[in-house]
Amino acid sequence: MVDMHKPDMSIKGISRRRVAAFVVAVLTMVAMVACSGGYSFTGASIPPNAKTLSLKAFPNYAASVNPKLSQQMYEKLRTMYESQTSLSVTNNDGDLQVSGEITGYVTAASALSANDNVATNRLTITIKVKFVNLLDPDADFEQSFSRYKEYDASRDFSSVEDALVDQLVEELVDDIFNKTVVNW
Numbered sequence: 001m002v003d004m005h006k007p008d009m010s011i012k013g014i015s016r017r018r019v020a021a022f023v024v025a026v027l028t029m030v031a032m033v034a035c036s037g038g039y040s041f042t043g044a045s046i047p048p049n050a051k052t053l054s055l056k057a058f059p060n061y062a063a064s065v066n067p068k069l070s071q072q073m074y075e076k077l078r079t080m081y082e083s084q085t086s087l088s089v090t091n092n093d094g095d096l097q098v099s100g101e102i103t104g105y106v107t108a109a110s111a112l113s114a115n116d117n118v119a120t121n122r123l124t125i126t127i128k129v130k131f132v133n134l135l136d137p138d139a140d141f142e143q144s145f146s147r148y149k150e151y152d153a154s155r156d157f158s159s160v161e162d163a164l165v166d167q168l169v170e171e172l173v174d175d176i177f178n179k180t181v182v183n184w
Helices: 016-034 069-084 157-182
Strands: 009-011 052-055 088-090 096-112 118-133 141-152
Touching (some): 052 069, 069 157, 096 141, 096 157, 118 157
Parallel strands (some): 052 096
Antiparallel strands (some): 096 118
16 A cells, blocks of 8 residues: 655655656757757757858948947957857858948937937947858848947037947847847
């Protein structure tokens, strides 16, 4: 007769149910790692036979030029691809190729106060990107990405520029990464 008040113990005080749950969890993780061709935990959807991504610096053709922007875009994109994918980032001849140019860097008034003075200004950065997928030409695209941030017009632009650019570059890099390898 089974005593209903005692738990079913099997391995030194651990129930069979917990052992089974642990085994299922380990097998699931092993299966995910074994079947990981083309999938990563970041959501990247990369062809399994893609090994390299070539990334070119983005020349700055905007009418107003921030001298650090081109290098900042390149470094942030490089870091994103290296940290979030298994691709080797190269300068030339990658299975996937990302290039582009900075086409806009504009600050302009964005809102007026009650007495018709400028209350906020907006910094907008626009990047044109060309993506070539040598393994799947249907995935190729050319597209412009644009992001903006507003700031209080009473503040001098030079005092907020670096922080605004950092935020905008982060957003643009996310947009480019998602479009190239996540397919969102």
